[in-house]
Amino acid sequence: MTTTEARPTDRKPPQLVDMSWDPITRIIGNLGIYTKIDFANREVVECHSTSSLFRGYSVFMKGKDPRDAGFITSRICGICGDNHTTCSDYAQQMAYGVKPPPLAEHIVNLGEAAEYMFDHTIFQDNLVFVDFCEAMVKATNPGVLARAERTEAPRGEIHGYRTIADIMKAFNPFEGEVYKEALKVSRVTREMFCLMEGRHVHPSTLYPGGVGTMPQPTVFTDYLSRLMRVIDFVKKAVAMNDDVFDFFYEALPGYEEVGRRRTLLGCWGAFQDPKVVDYRYETMNTWGKAMYVTPGIIVDGELVTNNLVDINLGLRIMLGSSYYEDWVNEQPFVTHDPLGNPIDMRHPWNQTTVPVPQKRDFDDKYSWVMSPRWFDQRTGDHLALDTGGGPLARLWSTALSGLVDTPYIKATGHSVRISLPKGDSLPETTLEWRIPQWSNTIERDRARPYFVAYAAAMALQFLEEAMGMVRAGETKVFENYEVPDEAIGCGFHEAVRGVLSHHLVIKDKKIANYHPYPPTPWNASPRDKFGTPGPYEDAVQGQPIFEENGPDDFKGVDIMRTVRSFDPCLPCGVHMYVGKGKTLTTLHSPTYGANHG
Amino acid sequence: MTTHSSTTEVSKEPERSEDRKGIDEITILWISEGMSCDGDTVSLTAADQPSIEDLVLGLIPGLPKVNLVNKVLSPSLGGEDFLAPYRAAVRDELGPFILVIEGSIPNQNIIEGDGYWTSFGNDPETGEPQTLNWWIDQLAPKAWAVVAAGTCATFGGIHAMSGNPTGCMGLADYLGWDYTSQAGLPIVNVPGCPIQPENFMETLIWVLYHAAGSAPPPPLDHMLRPQWLFGKTVHEGCDRGSYYEQANFAADYNSPKCLVKTGCWGPVVNCNVPKRGWMAGIGGCPNVGGICIGCTMPGFPDAFMPFMDEPPGSTLSSLVIKPYGAVVRRLRGMTNELVNHEPRWRHNKRKLTSGYDPHWRA
Ligand code: SF4
Numbered sequence: 031m032t033t034t035e036a037r038p039t040d041r042k043p044p045q046l047v048d049m050s051w052d053p054i055t056r057i058i059g060n061l062g063i064y065t066k067i068d069f070a071n072r073e074v075v076e077c078h079s080t081s082s083l084f085r086g087y088s089v090f091m092k093g094k095d096p097r098d099a100g101f102i103t104s105r106i107c108g109i110c111g112d113n114h115t116t117c118s119d120y121a122q123q124m125a126y127g128v129k130p131p132p133l134a135e136h137i138v139n140l141g142e143a144a145e146y147m148f149d150h151t152i153f154q155d156n157l158v159f160v161d162f163c164e165a166m167v168k169a170t171n172p173g174v175l176a177r178a179e180r181t182e183a184p185r186g187e188i189h190g191y192r193t194i195a196d197i198m199k200a201f202n203p204f205e206g207e208v209y210k211e212a213l214k215v216s217r218v219t220r221e222m223f224c225l226m227e228g229r230h231v232h233p234s235t236l237y238p239g240g241v242g243t244m245p246q247p248t249v250f251t252d253y254l255s256r257l258m259r260v261i262d263f264v265k266k267a268v269a270m271n272d273d274v275f276d277f278f279y280e281a282l283p284g285y286e287e288v289g290r291r292r293t294l295l296g297c298w299g300a301f302q303d304p305k306v307v308d309y310r311y312e313t314m315n316t317w318g319k320a321m322y323v324t325p326g327i328i329v330d331g332e333l334v335t336n337n338l339v340d341i342n343l344g345l346r347i348m349l350g351s352s353y354y355e356d357w358v359n360e361q362p363f364v365t366h367d368p369l370g371n372p373i374d375m376r377h378p379w380n381q382t383t384v385p386v387p388q389k390r391d392f393d394d395k396y397s398w399v400m401s402p403r404w405f406d407q408r409t410g411d412h413l414a415l416d417t418g419g420g421p422l423a424r425l426w427s428t429a430l431s432g433l434v435d436t437p438y439i440k441a442t443g444h445s446v447r448i449s450l451p452k453g454d455s456l457p458e459t460t461l462e463w464r465i466p467q468w469s470n471t472i473e474r475d476r477a478r479p480y481f482v483a484y485a486a487a488m489a490l491q492f493l494e495e496a497m498g499m500v501r502a503g504e505t506k507v508f509e510n511y512e513v514p515d516e517a518i519g520c521g522f523h524e525a526v527r528g529v530l531s532h533h534l535v536i537k538d539k540k541i542a543n544y545h546p547y548p549p550t551p552w553n554a555s556p557r558d559k560f561g562t563p564g565p566y567e568d569a570v571q572g573q574p575i576f577e578e579n580g581p582d583d584f585k586g587v588d589i590m591r592t593v594r595s596f597d598p599c600l601p602c603g604v605h606m607y608v609g610k611g612k613t614l615t616t617l618h619s620p621t622y623g624a625n626h627g
Numbered sequence: 628m629t630t631h632s633s634t635t636e637v638s639k640e641p642e643r644s645e646d647r648k649g650i651d652e653i654t655i656l657w658i659s660e661g662m663s664c665d666g667d668t669v670s671l672t673a674a675d676q677p678s679i680e681d682l683v684l685g686l687i688p689g690l691p692k693v694n695l696v697n698k699v700l701s702p703s704l705g706g707e708d709f710l711a712p713y714r715a716a717v718r719d720e721l722g723p724f725i726l727v728i729e730g731s732i733p734n735q736n737i738i739e740g741d742g743y744w745t746s747f748g749n750d751p752e753t754g755e756p757q758t759l760n761w762w763i764d765q766l767a768p769k770a771w772a773v774v775a776a777g778t779c780a781t782f783g784g785i786h787a788m789s790g791n792p793t794g795c796m797g798l799a800d801y802l803g804w805d806y807t808s809q810a811g812l813p814i815v816n817v818p819g820c821p822i823q824p825e826n827f828m829e830t831l832i833w834v835l836y837h838a839a840g841s842a843p844p845p846p847l848d849h850m851l852r853p854q855w856l857f858g859k860t861v862h863e864g865c866d867r868g869s870y871y872e873q874a875n876f877a878a879d880y881n882s883p884k885c886l887v888k889t890g891c892w893g894p895v896v897n898c899n900v901p902k903r904g905w906m907a908g909i910g911g912c913p914n915v916g917g918i919c920i921g922c923t924m925p926g927f928p929d930a931f932m933p934f935m936d937e938p939p940g941s942t943l944s945s946l947v948i949k950p951y952g953a954v955v956r957r958l959r960g961m962t963n964e965l966v967n968h969e970p971r972w973r974h975n976k977r978k979l980t981s982g983y984d985p986h987w988r989a
């Protein structure tokens with residue numbers, strides 16, 4: 031049973047080959063993709079996504095001081111650890127009933143903006159784009175490269191490259207101009223991050239109740255001068271990506287089917303508005319909608335809800351293919367939320383994690399990842415939402431809600447307008463991201479540079495407001511509190527690659543239960559107990575193959591583009607086998623740059 | 628002719644390195660499939676003095692040619708080609724290699740049956756996951772040197788905290804603290820959660836100079852940490868030290884004063900981050916407003932929790948700071964000893980002793 035409807039084809043007798051990529055290395059686990067490919071019909075017919083690493087945060091946090099939760103959960107992820115700390119602090123602030131001073135919110139927002147800029151840049155330019163670079167296209171679709179050489183780049187006056195092939199060359203690993211510049215930019219944006227949060231990856235200056243960052247003018251000046259140094263790089267990145275992605279649709283008709291699934295997107299919102307947020311559960315819908323990235327659940331193009339309370343109530347953690355014991359027969363920790371709504375036993379607040387290591391069996395249990403789903407009350411469906419790699423869901427949700435209206439960002443109901451000031455070589459620029467026709471591989475990738483621009487634009491606003499406060503002498507950054515004997519809390523945030531929630535239950539001033547849900551389980555989840563595949567599985571399964579190579583020298587580039595479009599955390603090595611471990615061919619993205627030239 | 632003779636002089640240089648019998652080419656086999664967040668690899672890409680690109684491209688004079696096999700930066704093919712050097716090393720066919728391990732090592736001995744906690748590729752025979760432990764067992768005896776990257780790999784770190792279900796531990800707990808590599812070196816531990824980027828690069832480069840025959844082995848302390856990086860305390864490099872000296876303490880995190888009463892463990896933690904900054908001299912911990920939670924230490928995290936409370940004993944030491952400097956040094960030495968020890972549950976025995984109880988709810 032797939033989430034996405036089957037695509038009609040004139041089928042030839044299938045020629046099936048087993049192919050697998052394992053591990054696709056990821057920040058929070060070891061990811062493997064196992065497929066059956068029908069070379070006669072040039073289509074992937076089956077896909078399983080598996081993770082072979084268990085780490086057990088929700089297990090060992092039990093009994094600890096709840097204030098330690100942010101420090102501990104940062105270590106879940108070595109690339110977006112700060113998103114975890116921030117989300118944990120949000121959850122704790124709800125539990126402790128504390129509202130950090132406004133300047134602290136801005137410092138956290140500025141840290142997160144730098145993180146989005148850093149992480150999306152290194153991921154898009156040093157990994158994703160390798161799949162679209164000259165060397166890769168030459169090895170997989172030589173005809174397309176020939177055409178790219180003849181095709182003038184429509185936005186050449188912005189990025190400076192004459193043809194599409196010139197852009198592709200600039201992305202060749204290790205030697206391409208953009209590839210190299212992106213590495214440098216990712217260091218500058220990380221410095222911006224360190225200015226606000228002390229250390230990257232695991233921040234040192236974030237606390238529940240605020241920050242310890244010394245709010246001296248210098249900190250903000252140092253951040254601003256770095257931001258202005260990269261602002262034109264951002265504008266160029268959007269233009270280059272647009273040129274290449276538009277070209278792909280043109281050069282390979284039907285490419286929109288690659289990685290396409292039903293539009294089932296979730297975004298939990300990011301960037302708090304310090305004027306509105308008070309972290310109370312009772313007012314969560316109000317301050318949730320005031321966030322500068324609007325939360326939302328989108329099903330088939332329709333906004334189902336942008337209320338964080340509804341989002342919270344619909345969370346369900348399913349088993350089915352995962353190596354854990356079920357917990358539904360235990361006593362619930364939380365029977366009702368603070369508004370009196372009943373809480374399901376499959377909700378993170380009530381989850382107990384009991385690992386049961388066992389063999390990998392694709393007909394039964396095959397992954398350490400569980401299957402988070404969102405229960406749609408209208409239909410009774412447990413939806414396998416994905417995050418669109420993060421930016422796609424964030425932009426889509428913000429655009430549809432039409433709530434964000436700031437000097438630099440405006441959500442219109444069908445698009446998001448982003449204004450960036452003049453940089454050293456390019457004038458003031460307004461970009462517009464429009465809701466696309468499909469939730470597919472190309473649109474997930476396209477959204478990413480737009481979100482870098484979005485984060486840069488929001489950073490400008492946070493900087494102006496923060497410096498205003500500092501100049502006015504409002505430099506308080508931390509608010510004290512008492513840890514209550516008993517409390518519950520939840521935090522909703524966006525890690526770089528998508529939704530992030532933390533659910534916390536405190537008893538006797540200690541952690542009684544804690545469950546972090548990062549984007550990976552949502553995107554990489556295995557089949558749940560209803561047999562519904564997770565998003566990677568669903569997006570790859572049934573996708574057409576455009577690569578010109580046959581089974582003997584197959585690179586799997588279309589499949590890798592799909593998996594990478596979800597942003598599986600880090601530049602990854604991909605291992606390919608055919609049949610029972612017999613190597614047919616292999617592919618590791620940087621290879622193409624190394625061999626090339 | 629002057630030019631000629633000076634050219635001749637210079638060309639003698641390589642002969643001297645032959646005298647040293649150094650290694651000309653070495654492979655770094657990096658495995659990050661321990662229980663980790665991969666934050667050490669990410670941190671490494673932030674290093675700029677020198678950068679990992681400089682190392683791989685041969686831009687650092689006097690080092691052997693380095694073949695880096697790391698899934699992020701390796702110029703080799705992926706798949707079995709990516710694993711090929713690892714498999715060649717297992718068969719003893721690779722030549723000298725440095726094994727870098729990132730992440731803590733789970734205890735497979737506590738699993739009954741065929742399960743696994745973490746794996747690195749599949750067994751070509753069975754198609755089943757090949758465990759990290761299997762790889763370490765195969766590679767450690769053959770490695771020219773072994774480097775542990777980050778606190779997880781060195782001492783166990785966060786994933787080895789009390790109540791953990793995997794029984795995981797640091798590499799030295801797993802291989803034995805008296806392990807020595809083919810080069811006769813102990814494990815080189817570079818702790819940090821994550822590694823400070825330059826600390827790691829510098830250590831790696833020292834090991835490589837040693838491989839080239841142009842440097843002695845890196846000087847390590849009793850916990851196998853590079854002495855020049857971890858020989859001093861956080862406190863000794865902290866901007867806020869003069870406040871400490873004047874017994875002028877921050878009451879909460881709004882203050883630029885000494886953070887000891889709000890949870891800073893700087894006085895007894897071995898780490899150079901306040902001095903060095905986090906990257907390019909920017910950021911850090913107490914100097915920029917973050918309490919030191921002891922993330923480089925064997926006792927991390929348990930010995931430092933709850934992080935946001937005043938460390939026990941610091942009241943006394945901060946009260947008596949001026950008149951009794953010598954006493955304070957002794958007291959602090961004792962605490963330093965204490966936090967420089969790992970909790971006893973980190974071992975590779977058949978029993979899980981971390982305090983984990985799967986049915987704690989009942
Ligand atoms: S803040 Fe920490 S490291 Fe700095 S002086 Fe105080 S106790 Fe020492």
Ligand code: SF4
Nearest residue numbers: 898912919920922923
């Ligand atoms: S100062 Fe403390 S918390 Fe910071 S890196 Fe060093 S040991 Fe870790």
